[in-house]
Amino acid sequence: MKKGAAILLGMFILIGCSGRQPAIALPTAPTPEPIPSETSGLTATSTTLGDWLPQDPKPRLDGCDDFIATLPIDQAGGLTQEELIGQLFGIYLDRFHKPNLGSVCRLVGASVDKVTLDQRIAFLAQEQNVDEVAWVYFSVQVSSVSTNWVAANGELSADGWIRHKTLIVGV
DSSP: OOHHHHHHHHHHHHHHTOOOSOOOOOOOOOOOOOOOOTTTTOOOOOOOGGGTSOOOSSOOOTTOSOOOOOOOHHHHTTOOHHHHHHHHHHHHHHGGGOTTSOTTTOOSEEEEEEEEOOGGGTHHHHHHTOSOEEEEEEEEEOSSSOOGGGSSSOEEOTTSEEEEEEEEEEO
């Protein structure tokens, strides 16, 4: 934490605990009325990956350890930052295509759909001690439900693909 932030936080705590101001009762919010809609009376259902793919009875973690993707400098020359990050993330995903990997991390297919540099997250590069950060949009195809790839975001498809996943990656 930066020194200025610690001092400011300390000031908030001291002001909040000073006891000089009498307590004020805040009004309670009224209970909202339900809004009628065209969907009234419909029942929500949930679809999971397990509806389409088999459950691995003994999920394995073999080979699911951390991996850092690398690219030879002669292959990186002339690439834009987005292209370079896309290439590296593609190498990272290819690592999980091996049949001897445990079902928890093994992929049947994968694609890098888009890479976007975003100034709103640029501060993360310094925080994570990397040169650049970017959003990576990708899709993965899994063979069983016992997988780490269903975590976080994405849309499940009946063919085992999890599409529209996003990550912030550092290079």
